[in-house]
Amino acid sequence: MNLREKIETDYKNALKSKDKNKISTYRLILAGVKDLDINNRSGPQKKETNEEDIKKLLKKMIKQRSESIEVYKKNNRNDLLEIEQGEVSILSEYLPKQLNEEDTKKICLDIISSSGASSIKDMGKVMGELKKNHSDTIDFAKAGAILKQLLNK
Secondary structure, eight states: OOHHHHHHHHHHHHHHHTOHHHHHHHHHHHHHHHHHHHHHHHSSSOOOOOHHHHHHHHHHHHHHHHHHHHHHHHTTOHHHHHHHHHHHHHHHTTSOOOOOHHHHHHHHHHHHHHHTOOSGGGHHHHHHHHHHHHTTTOOHHHHHHHHHHHHTO
């Protein structure tokens, strides 16, 4: 079962169980996927929406919600905070598990040593390697902070 089918099945199950929070989140996801379909069909490079496109959409949606969560924390809006956190947990179910900070640091150290990176000027080269080999499993915001710390020594 591909990612789109899994999301649609989960949406139908949420409708049956009448879980309003899940229903609204799945509708947001499916609307985003439909927008992707339309853009891919009408764009200069016509193509079918694939798994990678959907994963990018989900990552973008998680990033948006994470930014909202920070704002709600600062303003003590716990009601809205809980809604956003619920949406993030649902969106995260469809992406590969993200590595924790310790594992990310280990991978960064390995790439730094194998590529011969020695200063902050080499950060782009290291990030390129990370994106090429670990794009689904690494949070690049964390990786960027770790790389800055490691390369500024």
